[in-house]
Ligand SMILES: [Ca+2]
């Protein structure tokens with residue numbers, strides 16, 4: 111079976127193109143999103159609702175942010191797409207307070223999840239990770255565990271891992287984990 115692939119047309123966020131069906135979607139709201147996985151290897155595309163408000167029935171709240179922990183296991187890119195589709199972004203943890211808030215919640219959940227995706231990536235071909243919204247800037251707070259990051263050329267993505275008390279670690283972007291979407295409460 112052909113693996114479904116979706117790409118945004120360069121410099122034009124008002125269209126999405128599905129290589130499987132050779133269809134192009136027009137989206138006046140500005141962005142197309144990946145929809146539910148309907149069959150192994152296939153994805154569909156859908157319109158993102160304009161100015162989507164987060165579907166946050168069970169969201170955590172801290173200061174001006176809402177957080178939704180999603181237990182579905184996704185690759186890092188799928189997690190980024192899912193959060194964006196819901197009107198938010200994959201979580202970027204900027205302060206010690208925010209990190210302790212999230213870690214306390216993750217530790218108390220006890221779902222057996224081995225980790226949760228965060229929105230860090232190793233830009234600049236060096237030894238540290240950056241938040242995707244600020245690729246050129248050091249993270250203002252560093253929550254990485256002892257000995258991490260430890261594989262700057264193969265493990266380019268960031269997750270909070272259960273076996274190191276949900277401190278952060280670099281790991282391969284194709285791994286599948288639950289994830290946390292962050293929404294602005296404003
Ligand atoms: Ca880096």
Ligand SMILES: [Ca+2]
Pocket residue numbers: 258259260261265279280281
């Ligand atoms: Ca690592």
